[in-house]
Amino acid sequence: MGSLPSGGYAIRIPVDMYQITDKTGRAKPVAFIWVDENGAEARVKIEKIISCVPMAEQKSGTVGDRYECLIGGKIEYIYYTILAPRKWFRFLDVTEEEYNDYYRLPE
Amino acid sequence: MLRNPRLRDVPMAVCGSKKQRHGIVLAANYHAKRYGIKTAMSSVNALKMCPGLYTVPPHYDDYLQFSGFARSIYSQYSDRIEAFGLDENWLDLTGCVTSLKQGAAVIHEIRERVKRELGITVSIGLSFNKVFAKLGSDYKKPDACTVISKENFKEVVWPLPVGELLYVGRATEEKLRRRNIKTIGDLANTNPESLKGTFGKVIEVLHSFANGKDMSMVTPTDFEAPVKSVGNSFTAPRDLKTDEDVRIMLYSLSESVGARLAELRKYASTIEFSYVNSDMTSHASRQKKLEIPTNISGEIADTAFGLFKRHYSHWPSPLRKVGVTGSGLLSIKTPRQLTVWENAEQVNKKEDFERTVNALRARYGNNIVQRAVMLTDRQLSGMDAKRDNKIHPVGVFYGGMSESWGVYQAAATQ
Numbered sequence: 385m386g387s388l389p390s391g392g393y394a395i396r397i398p399v400d401m402y403q404i405t406d407k408t409g410r411a412k413p414v415a416f417i418w419v420d421e422n423g424a425e426a427r428v429k430i431e432k433i434i435s436c437v438p439m440a441e442q443k444s445g446t447v448g449d450r451y452e453c454l455i456g457g458k459i460e461y462i463y464y465t466i467l468a469p470r471k472w473f474r475f476l477d478v479t480e481e482e483y484n485d486y487y488r489l490p491e
Numbered sequence: 492m493l494r495n496p497r498l499r500d501v502p503m504a505v506c507g508s509k510k511q512r513h514g515i516v517l518a519a520n521y522h523a524k525r526y527g528i529k530t531a532m533s534s535v536n537a538l539k540m541c542p543g544l545y546t547v548p549p550h551y552d553d554y555l556q557f558s559g560f561a562r563s564i565y566s567q568y569s570d571r572i573e574a575f576g577l578d579e580n581w582l583d584l585t586g587c588v589t590s591l592k593q594g595a596a597v598i599h600e601i602r603e604r605v606k607r608e609l610g611i612t613v614s615i616g617l618s619f620n621k622v623f624a625k626l627g628s629d630y631k632k633p634d635a636c637t638v639i640s641k642e643n644f645k646e647v648v649w650p651l652p653v654g655e656l657l658y659v660g661r662a663t664e665e666k667l668r669r670r671n672i673k674t675i676g677d678l679a680n681t682n683p684e685s686l687k688g689t690f691g692k693v694i695e696v697l698h699s700f701a702n703g704k705d706m707s708m709v710t711p712t713d714f715e716a717p718v719k720s721v722g723n724s725f726t727a728p729r730d731l732k733t734d735e736d737v738r739i740m741l742y743s744l745s746e747s748v749g750a751r752l753a754e755l756r757k758y759a760s761t762i763e764f765s766y767v768n769s770d771m772t773s774h775a776s777r778q779k780k781l782e783i784p785t786n787i788s789g790e791i792a793d794t795a796f797g798l799f800k801r802h803y804s805h806w807p808s809p810l811r812k813v814g815v816t817g818s819g820l821l822s823i824k825t826p827r828q829l830t831v832w833e834n835a836e837q838v839n840k841k842e843d844f845e846r847t848v849n850a851l852r853a854r855y856g857n858n859i860v861q862r863a864v865m866l867t868d869r870q871l872s873g874m875d876a877k878r879d880n881k882i883h884p885v886g887v888f889y890g891g892m893s894e895s896w897g898v899y900q901a902a903a904t905q
Binding site for chain 1: 493494495496497498499501545546547553556557560606607608609610611
């Protein structure tokens, strides 16, 4: 099963993605809108796509195409989920407490 | 667990709606199974066995999607894939591999890919026939592969309880046990002639299964099984206690059966009514052959209601579930002999009316046109039988028999 670069806890945040869809139907992410903790929006450019493989990520429960990307000089994984409706996700490193708070168990 | 990954680490079960009396366990994770929780157990009992159990509703659309994703991985290894329900498939690897050792490597690769790409585990059995491949997929779980060869099947398969054999249900297993046939090996080594009186011709088939002589083919991916019957059954949201309750349910079910027959461009020449009583101690079905084959919901409902009145009007107990099935299907192009009481114009008018109502319902929902009686009980008439109709696994025998195919058969269970 896949793992995130940080190896720790991470939550997935859905993002608005600008993408190019090629002639074969393959999606290529170009840039996305990121909202920081102060609520400020910024357009984040994806500098390079290193690889794209189908992958499931257990900790966040994400299943889809995993894009290994260079963003701001760092390697990050962006996911394009396969379950309809398809969405783009970026991961945010969090503490265990924040992870448990985000993914709350049903009552 | 896709929506909430923390559910992987706690006892969890997918349960139907208690309000609609579908409150049974549909699936449970391995943490829950350790408490003895099993599929089809009531959710109330499941919570008693495991008070810390988390229950979530089913997401059928997600299951359908994942079933498709898994099949698209399987299709990269074989074009002969046969679905056996939502989460089981047979693959024919004959021609794709040249030995069982190669086949074993392939099934391990499939298992790893499904786990890596979809995040779900599968158990796979590889054998020289479908029945043993299925047994192999159930042999070790979760996330495992089992190879059953001509050399080892007596050691692996024969010690298993006879109830594990495909098409041996609880009733057959009980009857076999009473004759001291407890394992698949016992069945394999018993002369089927001595059992024919009790079990009929099917015992020969089960005997051949037990001896590894199943020769049914894996049907190709694009094979469409001919439809032999169209039916709907539904567990009522409350017990049915009066004729009126049953009539409302039968109208709902018949509207779905009629609409589906019309989509298939078929008439049914036989109508079956089935029921299960409220404490599930009694269930039966009754059939009637029609004078004129039909796909008109009113005629289907009237026939089903007539069967109910004939066989259950004494009401020994309330009913929990009723069903309607149309079989003996004919194409709508087949000429039908009318009776002296009807003429072709009347029949055509009824069919045009039915077609119009079906088209309106398809576009605007079931409630757009309803029989007045349905308005008298919204709880019973509120279900959408057509949308929620059951999907049965296609039988093992659909692909026919083969001597040369099926040398390497894999069965994968998600």
